[in-house]
Amino acid sequence: QVQLQESGPGLVKPSETLSLTCTVSGGSVSSSSYWSWLRQPPGKGLEWIGYIYYSGSTNYNPSLKSRVTISVDTSKNQFSLKLSSVTAADTAVYYCAREGSYGSYYYFMDVWGKGTTVTVSS
């Protein structure tokens, strides 16, 4: 079955760019799914960052839109997140997830990576 694995630096300095990659195994990033990034600050709830379709079309959370870029590399079966100008408030566990669908209308995140902790600190 489809599995996702996040990778990237665990420590990022303030004002720099956070970069994470999610590798898809057991399936193809070119399938008819949306590939998502979410995050969870320590002790808090879940925040949706955005998603990408294999064609490259994206949708971002307006609260982060000015700083976020999500891209896909079909040749590597990966998708990636870049978050610029980070501050301590961006410290969180970052998850990648597949947003699958039922009947092409109802969407839900049915496959998740294990998550990776990113700390923003000098």
Add this chain to the structure above:
Amino acid sequence: DIQMTQSPSSLSASVGDRVTITCRASQSITSYLNWYQQKPGKAPKLLIYVASSLQSGVPSRFSGSGSGTDFTLTISSLQPEDFATYYCQQSYSTPRTFGQGTKVEIK
């Protein structure tokens, strides 16, 4: 953005209890409502989609109901492995939004 509000924020229950968690949307989301379970240090796990459809492999003691703005997750007989935090999430529109979570603890 559609705001999702869960109640209660936490609850204490015993093994075998029937547990009900409520989720309210700030506007109608018809049946575009999903429920997730998260255990400490783990990724969320999909339990229920389209308000009442049980995800494959999820025990039948979990059930969901509701439509429009009001939804419920019910655990018919709480088991030791069910102690976790539960989140509702709407997929009616973007940005996708989650409730603040309900922590189910052992009494």
